[in-house]
Amino acid sequence: MNLLTTIQTVVFISGTVFIILISRKSLLNFRAHGFYRFFVFEFTLALVLLNIPHWFTNPFSLLQLISWVLLLISIYLLIHSVMLLKKIGAIKKRGEVSANFDFENTANLVKVGVYKYIRHPMYGSLLFLSTGALFKNISVVTITISIITIVFLILTAKVEENENINFFGSSYLEYMKETKIFIPYIF
Numbered sequence: 001m002n003l004l005t006t007i008q009t010v011v012f013i014s015g016t017v018f019i020i021l022i023s024r025k026s027l028l029n030f031r032a033h034g035f036y037r038f039f040v041f042e043f044t045l046a047l048v049l050l051n052i053p054h055w056f057t058n059p060f061s062l063l064q065l066i067s068w069v070l071l072l073i074s075i076y077l078l079i080h081s082v083m084l085l086k087k088i089g090a091i092k093k094r095g096e097v098s099a100n101f102d103f104e105n106t107a108n109l110v111k112v113g114v115y116k117y118i119r120h121p122m123y124g125s126l127l128f129l130s131t132g133a134l135f136k137n138i139s140v141v142t143i144t145i146s147i148i149t150i151v152f153l154i155l156t157a158k159v160e161e162n163e164n165i166n167f168f169g170s171s172y173l174e175y176m177k178e179t180k181i182f183i184p185y186i187f
Contacts (some may be wrong), residue, residue, distance in 0.1 A: 008049045009064045015045045022101075034100065035158035036152050041124055043149040047142060054137035063135045070132030074125045077114060081121035083112045109168050112174060117184035120157045120176065124182035127153055158183050 001009070018042045020027070026034025058064055082103060091108030114121045127150065134146045164172045179187055 004053060012045060012049055016042065016050075016094050019045070031159070031165060032100075036156040036159060037063050037123075039152040040123075040149055040156055043145050043152065044130045044133070047130050047145045047149065048177055050142060050145070051133050051136040057137075063138070067132045067135035070128045070135065074128035074132060077121045077128065078127035080114050081125070084115060088112065107177060109164075109171055111178075115179075117179060118162070118182055119179045120181055121152050122158055125162060127182050153182070 002012040019038060023034055023041070026032045027038060084127060085096035085103050085106055088110045089103070090108050092101055092105055097143055118124055129144055130149045134142050161172075161176065170176075
């Protein structure tokens with residue numbers, strides 16, 4: 001095993017331990033969206049690490065430029081959505097979904113900023129991250145991992161939407177009609 005492979009393996013194992021720790025409550029409940037999100041985190045980590053050797057290869061090629069744009073969109077979606085949840089969402093403990101991260105337990109339905117267009121910008125961020133990582137080195141393995149990641153992202157969003165319907169009621173159903181899942185106007 002060469003040095004890069006050793007580093008990738010150590011980072012993957014360390015990352016997996018961290019993801020297990022933050023997801024431990026969710027892993028005990030397959031009805032919680034966090035259960036499926038665990039797999040999104042794992043496959044995204046694998047995809048990023050597999051393509052590490054290619055992150056800066058041919059930096060001005062079309063695939064690399066597309067990749068960097070997708071990665072920048074990912075960062076924007078994550079930062080913007082977390083800020084809005086903290087500012088407008090107003091954290092509220094939800095006993096029935098205790099596996100949530102604190103900032104996910106909002107008292108108010110956030111419908112401004114990026115949330116005006118998409119219901120799950122943080123999952124959209126993961127979609128753009130995994131797709132951006134895919135474009136670093138497209139292969140059968142990375143395409144397969146990307147497809148699996150997208151399937152788990154959709155499962156995560158669908159389960160979370162059921163949780164949100166139970167919590168917010170008809171206002172969330174109306175919100176679903178006004179927005180897309182991950183990408184404004186598209187999907």
